[in-house]
Amino acid sequence: MNTPILQFGTSRFLQAHADLFVSEALDHGHAIGPITVVQTSGDPGRATRVGALAAQNGFPVIVRGMEGTTPVEREVRVRSVRRALSTATDWQEVRRVFVEEAEVVLSNTGDRGYALADQDGLEGVPRSFPMKLLALLQARYQGGGRALTILPCELISRNGEVLQALIMRLAAEHGPDAGFQTWLSSDVVWANSLVDRIVSEPIEPAGAIAEPYALWAIEQQPCLVVPCTHPAIRVVPDLTPYEKLKLHILNLGHTLLAERWLKDGRHVEETVREILEDGAISAYLSGIYESEVIPGFESHGLGDEAQAYVETTLARFRNPYLKHRLSDIAGNHAEKIQRRFVGFMDWCPGIATPELKRIATG
Structure with missing residues (x-):
């Protein structure tokens, strides 16, 4: 063999x-x-x-x-x-x-x-x-x-x-x-x-x-x-566009939801789909995508790609057939914040990211 x-x-x-x-x-x-x-x-x-x-x-x-x-x-x-x-x-x-x-x-x-x-x-x-x-x-x-x-x-x-x-x-x-x-x-x-x-x-x-x-x-x-x-x-x-879209939209979104799940002390078995049924949290995630994340991609000429990937990502997050538990996503949370939040801010230094900065600085 x-x-x-x-x-x-x-x-x-x-x-x-x-x-x-x-x-x-x-x-x-x-x-x-x-x-x-x-x-x-x-x-x-x-x-x-x-x-x-x-x-x-x-x-x-x-x-x-x-x-x-x-x-x-x-x-x-x-x-x-x-x-x-x-x-x-x-x-x-x-x-x-x-x-x-x-x-x-x-x-x-x-x-x-x-x-x-x-x-x-x-x-x-x-x-x-x-x-x-x-x-x-x-x-x-x-x-x-x-x-x-x-x-x-x-x-x-x-x-x-x-x-x-x-x-x-x-x-x-x-x-x-x-x-x-x-x-x-x-x-x-x-x-x-x-x-x-x-x-x-x-x-x-x-x-x-x-x-x-x-x-x-x-x-x-x-x-x-x-x-x-x-x-x-x-x-x-060139891998860069694929890498940035995935890391700073899908992965960043997961970590944002995990941050809310941890800070709010939500149910231990809660999934990504379930937490997004909370209208306030759904609006919170969409707002950060629109006001902080997509402008960063626009500064690199990737605004259309980012908008499309955000829409795809939110649909994937709401997949009714998956049980994607936030307890799994929350593993190694501090390291993920550094890679996904701080990495995004370093990539887009001229973009205002008040919420991402607040979380990253503790």
């Missing part, structure tokens, strides 16, 4: 996004091959999920929502994952697959996935994802140094460039081999990408419920290898 796609992360998002796209593409011969999934956290509570991801009959993804005015509900069996490993128990096999099989590496390691651990090193199994990746890249270099595309899916602006800069710094600190550092720059493609799909609920032990809307935008560059061809995947010359 050869798996040219190696995926770090077992999230329900990846199950209903990249894993599903590759599965559908494999059915038509449009993917480079199947996936090995790797759990990086070592959380024993997720062991059942890890095993279920590679089940012979796949795992279910239910696509539920509205396409225009038409209700949609369909179940897809995702069969793209052929092997599931954990860095805690299968490190040597992860290393082998990374060196011998991988052509594309995907990652979705959460909001703090690029954080380093104290006293982390290359001996044994490194603790943090960046150090794990550095160790595996070093092993690939020493094993012949075949070219590789790294395709991060974390919600970080210019995620490929950010991850590359981090790994290059760690390589300089933890190894004097200039040849390795040259290889990291010349033979490893660090792709910037953006993922966009609301995946609201898990299905146990593996699977998820997701909306019909889906986008995976990948910025074109020389030698890029894309895992598959799929209608939801767009290879684009």
Whole structure:
């Protein structure tokens, strides 16, 4: 069994996004091959999920929502994952697959996935994802140094460039081999990408419920290898418009609603759709979009795109078939405010953003 796609992360998002796209593409011969999934956290509570991801009959993804005015509900069996490993128990096999099989590496390691651990090193199994990746890249270099595309899916602006800069710094600190550092720059493609799909609920032990809307935008560059061809995947010359629209409209809107949910002490099970049934909160969100967010996009010549994306986003938020809980969105809230609010204000320094500034400054 050869798996040219190696995926770090077992999230329900990846199950209903990249894993599903590759599965559908494999059915038509449009993917480079199947996936090995790797759990990086070592959380024993997720062991059942890890095993279920590679089940012979796949795992279910239910696509539920509205396409225009038409209700949609369909179940897809995702069969793209052929092997599931954990860095805690299968490190040597992860290393082998990374060196011998991988052509594309995907990652979705959460909001703090690029954080380093104290006293982390290359001996044994490194603790943090960046150090794990550095160790595996070093092993690939020493094993012949075949070219590789790294395709991060974390919600970080210019995620490929950010991850590359981090790994290059760690390589300089933890190894004097200039040849390795040259290889990291010349033979490893660090792709910037953006993922966009609301995946609201898990299905146990593996699977998820997701909306019909889906986008995976990948910025074109020389030698890029894309895992598959799929209608939801767009290879684009410039990722910036897609990134800004998603981060500073959809993600920013989610964080605004989470802020109100937290401050008001609202019901623990409340969903995005339910909170928007409160007319005052619906008007609050729409008002910030109109008075603070869209003017910022207009200053960059993206006013029409922003207006259209706001309308699409509000329709997605009100999807009657998804249970997108605000308790899930509120995780790592402070970090999200920095990336989504402060990042927007830094991008649009001449635009008045009194409410976003009030929240960001506490």
